[in-house]
Amino acid sequence: MAEDGSNGGGYGADGSEGPAGSDDQTVALDLERLILDAPRRYTPYQAARAADVPMELATRFWRAMGFPDIGQSRALTDGDVIALRRLAGLVESGLLSESMAIQVARSTGQTTARLAGWQMDTFLENLTQSVEPGLTRADVAYPLVELLLPELEQFLVYVWRRQLAAVTGRVVQAAEDNEITSGRLAVGFADLVGFTRLSRRLEEEELGELVETFENTCSDLIAGQGGRVIKTLGDEILFVSEDPVTAAGIALSLIEALAEDDTIPALRVGMAFGTVTSRMGDVFGTTVNLASRLTSIAPKDAVLIDGEFAAALEQNGSVAPAGEDGSGLADALSVAAGMPPSGLSAQGTDAGHRFNLQPMWRRPVRGLGLVEPWLLSRRMRGE
Numbered sequence: 001m002a003e004d005g006s007n008g009g010g011y012g013a014d015g016s017e018g019p020a021g022s023d024d025q026t027v028a029l030d031l032e033r034l035i036l037d038a039p040r041r042y043t044p045y046q047a048a049r050a051a052d053v054p055m056e057l058a059t060r061f062w063r064a065m066g067f068p069d070i071g072q073s074r075a076l077t078d079g080d081v082i083a084l085r086r087l088a089g090l091v092e093s094g095l096l097s098e099s100m101a102i103q104v105a106r107s108t109g110q111t112t113a114r115l116a117g118w119q120m121d122t123f124l125e126n127l128t129q130s131v132e133p134g135l136t137r138a139d140v141a142y143p144l145v146e147l148l149l150p151e152l153e154q155f156l157v158y159v160w161r162r163q164l165a166a167v168t169g170r171v172v173q174a175a176e177d178n179e180i181t182s183g184r185l186a187v188g189f190a191d192l193v194g195f196t197r198l199s200r201r202l203e204e205e206e207l208g209e210l211v212e213t214f215e216n217t218c219s220d221l222i223a224g225q226g227g228r229v230i231k232t233l234g235d236e237i238l239f240v241s242e243d244p245v246t247a248a249g250i251a252l253s254l255i256e257a258l259a260e261d262d263t264i265p266a267l268r269v270g271m272a273f274g275t276v277t278s279r280m281g282d283v284f285g286t287t288v289n290l291a292s293r294l295t296s297i298a299p300k301d302a303v304l305i306d307g308e309f310a311a312a313l314e315q316n317g318s319v320a321p322a323g324e325d326g327s328g329l330a331d332a333l334s335v336a337a338g339m340p341p342s343g344l345s346a347q348g349t350d351a352g353h354r355f356n357l358q359p360m361w362r363r364p365v366r367g368l369g370l371v372e373p374w375l376l377s378r379r380m381r382g383e
Contacts, residue, residue: 027138027141027142030142031141031142031145034142034145034146034149035145035149036077036079037079038077038078038079039077040074040075040076040077041074041076041077041078042074042075042076042077042080042081043072043073043074043075043076044058044059044062044070044071044072044076045072046074046076047076047080047081047084048084050081051081051082051084051085051088052085052088053084053085053087053088057088057098058084060102061084061087061101061102061105064102064103064105064106064109065105065106065108065109066106066109066110066113067109087101087104087105088101090104103280106280107280107281111281115156119152123144123145123148183242183275183276183278184242184273184274184275184276185240185241185242185273185274185276185283185287186240186241186242186243186244186246186247186248186271186272186273186309186312187238187239187240187247187271187272187273187276187283187287187288187291188227188238188239188240188241188247188250188251188269188270188271188291189236189237189238189269189270189271189291189292189294189295190218190236190237190239190251190254190267190268190269190295191235191236191267191268191269191270191295191296191298192214192235192236192264192265192266192267193265193266193267193268193300194265194266195234195235195265196235198210198265210263210264211234211235213261213263213264214235214237214258214264215232215237217257217258217261217264218232218237218239218254218258219232219237221250221253221254221257222237222239222250222254225246225249225250225253226241226243226246226250227239227240227241227246227247227250228240228241230281230282230283231282236295238283238288240276240283244273244309244312244313244316245313245316245318245354247271247273247309248271248303248305248309248313248318248354248355248376249354251269251271251303251376252303252355252376252377252378254267254269255267255269255301255302255303259301266300266301267300267301268295268298268299268300268301268302268303268304269295269298269302269303269304270291270292270293270294270295270296270297270298270303270304270305271291271294271303271304271305271306271309271376272287272288272290272291272294272305272306272308272309273287273305273306273308273309273312274286274287274290274306274308275287276288286368289367289368290306290365290368290371291306293365293366293367293368293371294306294365294371294373297363297365297373298373302375303375303376303377304360304373304374304375304376305357305373305374305376306371306372306373306374307371307372307374309374310357310374310376313355313357314357317353318353318354318355319353319354319355319356319357320353320355320356320357320379353379354378354379355376355377355378355379356376356377356378356379357374357375357376357377358374358375358377359372359374359375360372360373360374360375
């Protein structure tokens, strides 16, 4: 098992060494020593014993972090022992239960494995393409990693602390304990139309560039406008916001921003508002499923929302009234959300309305029954 989540420099999944004298293996081992700042000293059993952690629990921790089983190869370092001791210490002190410690190991392992993979793809692929004549990528890799490692380590800690501060603030502000794991959120999926068909025509490099542009554009816009990216799935991105008005603005901005890029296929967005269960940085529940289903039936370059989302926008005063007295849309939305008609909107015909809503035909949605979507659009100045 190697700490970087790979099979280890020169080691297979079973911990066996590669061909003796291999130049690639030598470079890999040198890089491992540089990154881990420690030589290989322990078998898994020896590391568990040194950390005073039962072997069964140590194995669970290692697997949760995403590291493969390596039998009894001597491939672990003092850093592995310290990490085991710290996790076990959190359990022994009562700060974390054993299951929570496993979750910490799993969430950290999954997140950092993706981060490490992305960083190596970026740095060792892009920054070593134009190496000097006579130099291989292996020749460039060591000094490059040596220079980048301390800077990236400090930056990672900084970003993590910033993110932790933001999440902690949301938890502290929650009115009830159950709001921490089961609160009301606006959930949105943004999906590229015809991506599967397009992927068959593009070269791998072109496809990678398209996905990277899509993810970067969406992630920057969502974060910039106050939303949170939950995860990206190649041609789809899942985001949330505590505020339906913010989420509505984000969705329309995504459509508008990507429409300006001729290299990106058309986008469609589906959103729902309601109770959402949060766990290990992901979100689950009927609201999430509904948003996903609405995305699948949304027209290209359009945003569909559910009745509860529409009602929340109307109650906020962000929706332009349908009739002259402002009551038509309010009543329709109230009925759609399962509430009695409200009569005249409290906002009346306020010129500050930001959105227009158009009811669509009710239709059955797999697993969720009959749903009435609403087409969301931005209200232009002067309407």
